[in-house]
Structure formats: C-alpha cells, structure tokens
Amino acid sequence: MKKCFLLSFLCVLLLCLYNGWLRGLGGLTAINPTAVCNRGSNSSRNVTILLWYWPFGMSYNLEGDVCWDLYRIPHCRLVDDRSLFSSADVVVFHNRELIQGCQKLPLALPRSQRQRWAWMSLEAPVHNGNLRQFANIFNMTITYRRDSDVAAPYGELLPKETGGHLVANDLRNKSSLVCWVVSHYQMHHKRSQVYSELNAAVPVKVYGQWTKNSLSSTDLLPTISRCYFYLAFENSLSKDYITEKLWKNAYQGEAVPVVLGPPLTDYKAVAPPNSFIHVDEFVSVKDLGKYLQELAKDKKRYDEYFTWKQEWKVKLYTDWRERLCKICLQYNSLPRQKVYSDLSAWANS
Numbered sequence: 386m387k388k389c390f391l392l393s394f395l396c397v398l399l400l401c402l403y404n405g406w407l408r409g410l411g412g413l414t415a416i417n418p419t420a421v422c423n424r425g426s427n428s429s430r431n432v433t434i435l436l437w438y439w440p441f442g443m444s445y446n447l448e449g450d451v452c453w454d455l456y457r458i459p460h461c462r463l464v465d466d467r468s469l470f471s472s473a474d475v476v477v478f479h480n481r482e483l484i485q486g487c488q489k490l491p492l493a494l495p496r497s498q499r500q501r502w503a504w505m506s507l508e509a510p511v512h513n514g515n516l517r518q519f520a521n522i523f524n525m526t527i528t529y530r531r532d533s534d535v536a537a538p539y540g541e542l543l544p545k546e547t548g549g550h551l552v553a554n555d556l557r558n559k560s561s562l563v564c565w566v567v568s569h570y571q572m573h574h575k576r577s578q579v580y581s582e583l584n585a586a587v588p589v590k591v592y593g594q595w596t597k598n599s600l601s602s603t604d605l606l607p608t609i610s611r612c613y614f615y616l617a618f619e620n621s622l623s624k625d626y627i628t629e630k631l632w633k634n635a636y637q638g639e640a641v642p643v644v645l646g647p648p649l650t651d652y653k654a655v656a657p658p659n660s661f662i663h664v665d666e667f668v669s670v671k672d673l674g675k676y677l678q679e680l681a682k683d684k685k686r687y688d689e690y691f692t693w694k695q696e697w698k699v700k701l702y703t704d705w706r707e708r709l710c711k712i713c714l715q716y717n718s719l720p721r722q723k724v725y726s727d728l729s730a731w732a733n734s
C-alpha cells in the first residue's frame with residue numbers, strides 16, 4: 386500500500402517535471418522531445434521567410450540580400466515568390482487580406498512539420514475580424530503585443546550610443562497648451578469623452594479631418610512641436626496597443642504626450658518614467674487639466690519630461706521588410722513546436 390502510494394507520487398512528480406520542462410520551451414501543445422536536439426545544427430544556414438502576399442497590396446523590393454543590406458540582419462532570406470513554399474522556414478500571412486477574403490491560406494499544399502505559419506496583424510482586436518476560422522493553423526504570431534512570438538511594435542526607444550543633448554526650453558516655441566490631431570472622430574470612443582471633458586477645463590487645439598483642419602505630413606511634427614502637450618489618444622484601448630501617436634507624433638514632435646490607451650503598466654514597460662502623462666493617473670479629467678496648466682508654467686518641471694532624450698532615441702517601424710527580417714533574429718529561440726489552437730481567444734485576450 387505504502388509502496389503503491391510512493392510510486393504514484395513519483396509518477397506525478399515526474400509528470401510535473403516533464404510538463405514544466407515542456408512549458409519552459411514555450412510549447413502550447415504536443416511537443417516532440419527529440420526535435421529539441423536538432424536545433425541550430427548549422428547556424429550559418431539561411432532562414433527563409435516567405436511572405437505569402439504583401440499587406441495592403443503594396444510590395445517592396447526584395448532584390449539582393451535585403452535583410453543584410455538594409456538592416457544588417459545576417460542569414461535571413463526574405464522572399465515573396467510562392468514557388469519557394471516548400472523550402473520556407475516561415476510563411477507569413479497578413480490578417481487583413483485573409484479576413485477580407487481576397488487572399489486564402491494554401492491549405493491544400495503539403496506542409497512540412499518544421500515549417501511555421503505566422504499570423505501577422507498590427508490592428509487592435511476589434512479590427513481583426515472573426516478569427517475563429519483560424520484555429521489550429523498558425524504556429525506563431527507577429528503583432529505589436531509584447532507577448533507575440535515576434536513582437537512588431539509601432540516604435541520603440543533604443544539606447545543612444547553617444548551622450549545626447551537636451552533641447553533647451555528657451556528654444557521651444559510653444560503657442561498652444563494642448564493639441565490633438567484626430568481624423569476619425571467617433572463619439573463613442575473613450576478618447577472623445579476624455580477630450581470633451583478636458584476641453585471644458587483647458588483649451589485644446591484640434592487638428593485633423595474631424596475639424597476640417599488637416600495637417601500635411603510635413604506640417605505635422607512642426608505643428609505638434611508648438612504645443613506643450615499632445616493627446617496621444619488611441620482609438621482602441623487594448624493591451625500593448627501603443628501606436629505612432631506616441632512614438633512619432635509626441636516623442637518626435639517634442640510635445641509631452643498625454644496618453645490614453647492600454648493601462649499605465651503597459652506604457653511603463655516600453656517608455657521611460659517621466660516621459661509621458663497617463664490619463665489614468667488622475668482622479669478626474671479636470672485634475673489632469675489643472676496639472677497640465679501648472680506644468681506648462683513651471684519651466685523646470687516641464688523640462689524634466691524631456692530628460693529621457695539624453696539616453697534614448699526613437700525608432701519607428703514602418704517598413705514591412707524590417708518587421709519580417711526581424712523574424713530571423715528570433716528564429717532560433719522560437720518554441721520548437723507551437724500551435725495556436727484558439728487564435729481568436731489569444732488575439733482577444
């Protein structure tokens with residue numbers, strides 16, 4: 386009896402250890418343990434990334450060794466020639482075209498066990514459509530989310546190699562307290578409510594299609610730079626959904642971002658402290674307005690919102706080729722085996 390108990394205890398322990406080990410490798414479903422040993426047998430081998438079709442139908446030049454020539458990423462062959470399907474390590478599918486039905490998954494083609502299919506989307510969940518049809522198909526995700534297999538943020542901060550310099554406030558030419566650029570205004574958006582409450586407390590200068598006051602791309606940043614604060618309000622409030630409104634408009638436009646989007650912790654994970662103001666940090670929008678007004682008058686405290694620029698520089702991601710080449714950097718640390726058995730649940734979580 387005692388022996389039996391001990392034995393089952395050992396079994397359970399072993400099972401747990403085994404499972405833990407599998408989990409450590411990041412597998413979501415069944416894993417073939419022997420495959421672990423075959424990893425990286427030839428590290429100088431090219432990884433082939435096949436883009437099945439171009440997002441939004443806009444193609445880029447892939448001549449030469451693009452990943453190396455443009456981004457100094459070695460051993461990475463980026464192709465869009467479908468005849469290379471069988472030799473591709475990763476096949477990438479952009480969600481929008483699949484959802485719209487103008488592109489289809491090559492489900493009839495024989496698919497090797499080691500080939501990974503990647504689901505790529507930079508949209509917030511509400512714009513991804515019904516993903517339930519894609520259960521048990523994809524092996525990896527490429528999205529702006531940090532917990533994607535390959536994270537493809539809209540931008541990020543990179544450490545500066547050489548010591549930077551501060552932009553002195555004296556050189557700043559600010560004429561508006563708060564600015565907002567909005568094209569697709571929708572009353573039900575949280576950002577629209579916050580805007581109207583804020584506008585009741587402090588003056589907010591509004592640009593963009595909504596007010597028939599659009600800025601050309603060359604006017605955008607110079608205009609924002611004349612504002613103390615820029616409302617980097619996302620249209621969707623979803624995990625990690627932080628767009629160029631922060632990275633480009635605010636950070637590059639030299640206005641302090643007031644952000645509305647994912648929770649404060651998501652911003653803190655990617656942006657330095659004292660580089661932005663989160664709407665949630667205030668009990669009320671009125672308090673936020675008061676804070677902005679006081680800050681704009683306090684040159685020293687206002688300037689502290691720019692000290693991050695001494696250490697960090699903004700990197701924007703706009704070219705699909707760069708996002709795709711970056712798959713290669715992480716290729717060797719991808720889980721051996723992974724299947725998104727419920728992509729819809731993942732994408733909406």
Ligand SMILES: *[C@@H]1O[C@H](CO)[C@@H](O)[C@H](O)[C@H]1NC(C)=O
Nearest residue numbers: 425426427428429430431460
């Ligand atoms: C790795 O592959 C490259 C190109 O296919 C080849 O030139 C090289 O000899 C291989 N190295 C090893 C260690 O197998």
Ligand SMILES: *[C@@H]1O[C@H](CO)[C@@H](O)[C@H](O)[C@H]1NC(C)=O
Nearest residue numbers: 431449450451460461462463
């Ligand atoms: C790897 O891919 C690049 C880009 O397509 C190509 O120029 C290079 O010859 C390839 N190297 C090997 C070892 O296959």
Ligand SMILES: *[C@@H]1O[C@H](CO)[C@@H](O)[C@H](O)[C@H]1NC(C)=O
Nearest residue numbers: 556557558559560561608611
């Ligand atoms: C400051 O901005 C205004 C427009 O808001 C512009 O007319 C003026 O020339 C600027 N001054 C400097 C010193 O850049």
Ligand SMILES: *[C@@H]1O[C@H](CO)[C@@H](O)[C@H](O)[C@H]1NC(C)=O
Nearest residue numbers: 498499521524721722723724
């Ligand atoms: C990718 O997903 C397919 C379909 O579920 C699966 O058969 C295959 O083993 C997976 N491959 C990897 C490398 O995870």
